[in-house]
Amino acid sequence: MSTRLATGGRLIDRSTRAEFTFNGKRMIGHEGDTLASALLANDQMLVGRSFKYHRPRGIIAAGPEEPNALVNLGRSDRMEPNQRATTTELFAGLEAASQNHWPSLEFDIGVVNNYIARFLPAGFYYKTFMQPRAAWKHVFEPIIRHSAGLGSAPKEPDADRYEYVYAFCDVLIIGGGIAGLQAALTQGQAGKRVLLIEQTAHWGGRAPVDGDTVENEHAGEWVTSAIDALKTMKNVTLRNRCMGAGVYDHGYVLANERVADHTPGDGRPKQRVWRIRAGHIITATGAIERPLSFAGNDIPGVMLAASLRDYVVNFAISPGDRTVVVTNNDDAYLTAIALVEAGLSVPAILDARPQADGDLPNRARALGIRVEQGRGIASVKGGKRVTGVQVCLQAGEGAVMEEIACDAVAMSGGWSPVVHLWSHCGGKLTWSDHLSAFVPDPDRPPRNHDGSAMVSCVGAAAGTYRVEDIVTAAVATDVIQSNDAENTPAIPPIWVMPQGAPIGLRARMWLDYQNDVKVSDVQLAAREGYESVEHTKRYTTLGMATDQGKLSNINGLAVLSQALGAEIPQVGTTTFRPPYTPVTIGALAGESRGEIFQPLRRTPMHEWHDKSGAYWEPVGLWRRPYCYPRNGESHAQAVEREVLNTREKLGLLDASTLGKIIVKGPDAGRFLDMLYTNMMSNLAVGKCRYGLVCNEQGFLSDDGVVARIDEDTWLCHTTSGGADRIHGWMEDWLQCEWWDWKVYTANVTEQYAQIAVVGPNARKLLEKIGGMDVSKEALPFMQWADGTLGGFSVRAYRISFSGELSYEIAVPASQGAAFWEMLHREGAAFGAMPYGTEGLHVLRAEKGFIMIGDESDGTVTPLDLGLAWAVSKKKTDFLGKRGMERSHLADPERWQLVGLETLDGSVIPDGSYAVAAGQNENGQRNTEGRVTSTYYSPTLKKGIAMGLVQNGPDRMGEVVEMNKVDGSTVQARIVDPVFFDKAGEKQNA
């Protein structure tokens, strides 16, 4: 069993007690513990179940590479799934629960998957997706849905807050071990603005654990004085608990600081995302130890050698009385020495190398530890916990020479430099035969905007493992990348143990612990023809677990290359992508949630709408009233009332969101003739004209009414959502194509409030408040005039999007609310009511007016919409003219705009298609049209719709079948899209 040793533990404070629970069981730890060390102190080695076979899983590592010890932390509004116990700092009251087990961690029914493992081979999904198809629906999917997923998603809103910080520095150093600290000292002393971040709560990395000596000082003391020195430098910023998550273009780095994960509810933000722009980045991210592939290497109690050493030295954990060490390098001997020095037993060190006679092996021998050379593990004994190992020859096929009883196994298959951050933005790797690892290639770094190297690596991240070499490299002020791996003792490749292991053993050698990928799976993939490492990864799911292959990738790659008979560099690596370790969505969202998720644009009348019970609809960043329900009305009832009131009496609409762009200058007319499909240069001053804007493909992009203000000036109305886009489009052409034309544009959308006064009583209201002449004679349809109304300076346009007598009146934004309120006050006598966007839609659909985004979707031309009258035939050129001439766009068989009226008066469902006879090549029903707008018309008391139908305008009176969600169809007659007041008598009144 694992326990707490009576003495030692450099990171724990034994004077404190932190009570926590695991699966509801009360446990005690100390301040300074990680959750993993506290669990081990309480003999909780079994912490989870694997994803596919539900095999028992124990803690294997002590850092972010941990694939097994993923727990669910907290509850309700502070619940977090998939948290690594190894990086979770313990605090009093912490609640953790294991994941992926049913009904309990100790007894899991899913483990039967383990016994049918041969029916769940590599590529199970790919194979069964092909056939039998029915099995998926009835057999596989229900089972997999039940067992899929590790943690469960929180259901309540997150109680914590998160924030961003933006930082700029000359040099960003990621990693606070010896290499990072020395680099920070050097850069700081050189006067650079330095930011040094470290993912754990402690500085110094492995060196203090390993008892290294730095510049003749004990590593721990050296680290303390280095931190003291850095703190005195004003140009240096230090942040621990801050993980370098991703390196992006031109020195942009994302880091995630776990501010209050270990002090929940103390009022500070839980996490803080750093958005850093760095002149240069130094990664001092260290290396990750690799497992060895021997049978049973996943049984709880088998741990990485250096991680096990971390638990002993940092947290005074005994992993068990007897630990067998198995290794292919000298470093693991430190673990054996640490265990013996802590008073524990190491029955044997099994070294796969034929000879081990370095300083460390000799020190181990001097301590009386039995060292066996050329030996390996044939198989680990045990179920939920290691009980012993069977020893074999590494060079052989696994014949058992001896059985050694033990409680834990410390394994080391060498080290892989953490090259993730180097690689994120294009840094290339080179294979070191000497270290059996990929190391950064200093000749092919990621590049900065000026072409200089953006990232350099120091320390173990560069493959430099010896402390003296690390310090020398990090002292260089110009940060020349260290490339002196040759000084490090060689680490021979040991990819399978024993090297001639038969299938029975290989099928129990785990590569990816979380996803249950074994040596035999990768070999099967190779036999089935998978040569690319990227394909093999997806086929076997190797490295696709939440640890993203930190332990499994290199081992898997080596097994694949052996199976393919290729060299590792030829097989290559999979792509490293940010983040380095998972970042919670809450941290990425930061403060952008709830009301401040995105900026809110308010019209001058926003507050009035809010007080009047508006039901809001988002339109871009605006909020517009959809309708104004009264006295318990449903939205549909409110819309019906608003439409009828506008048709019969008087409706008021806040149209302020409408885009308003001034185009001015000697060449403005010429420019607008290019921008719009129809002519705008010949528009008379004082008049308005409806215009269409197309893209160069000839597809409709926007529409609106243009008013000629004076000889040099036009005012272009755009759709609410199109204002910024169309203004940008204008500037694009003026700056990049016709830059010699004298035209000035200004987007004045927010400078004006615009109110539509609509309905038979519209003129009566304006005459009552008094001012300018608004008679038919003085201000006929499609003209505008400046003047005053009710004491306000206004510009009144006689334009109509409803088919009613209508004035759109613009006032300076600052007076919008006052003018709006006056219209309501004075309009009460005429039955004035506000109407919302849905009423606006219904009113325009009754008149057959198109709406950008409903009738148009980026594949529709003006001709498709029966707007040929608004496309000039006289102009030699306009944007989109050549595009429209393409044969497909000029095809008379295109779907074209018509009205649709159901025979039974019902409303055609939104998104409905007109079905045609027969099926297409995919076995789907043929179609001959679709609905674009469909509403209940309160005016006509029946469903009306607009739609695009093949050759529609030539098929008036024909009946088509419109499909419905339930699979049935409804019959609809093709009619004129203008349903109401075809002659336009009302709007011209």
Added chain:
Amino acid sequence: MLILTCPYCGVEADETELSPGYEAHLKRFGPGATPEEFESYMFARKNPKGVHFERWRHAYGCGKWFLAARDTNTLEVFGTYPAQSPEPPADLIAKIKEKRPDWEGHK
């Protein structure tokens, strides 16, 4: 998150201040163009792995469109210049050729 220097206002602008406009120095083909010419204008893009001339707008800054020469592979920026340029400036071409001797040139 690129950094590009706006040639108008001189600001070293973060990509969040900019909006992209795809390939630069396209020749517009309008009415009268052959289908091949129109296709080349509308759809055929060089999309090179290497030196690329592209359009950017300092959308959340001075509002000006400008052009940039950039290596799409290494992200190195060779220079930026005003949008009112029928072709890349000669000194910029020379600078790129010096840095990328194998570059086949702008045309």
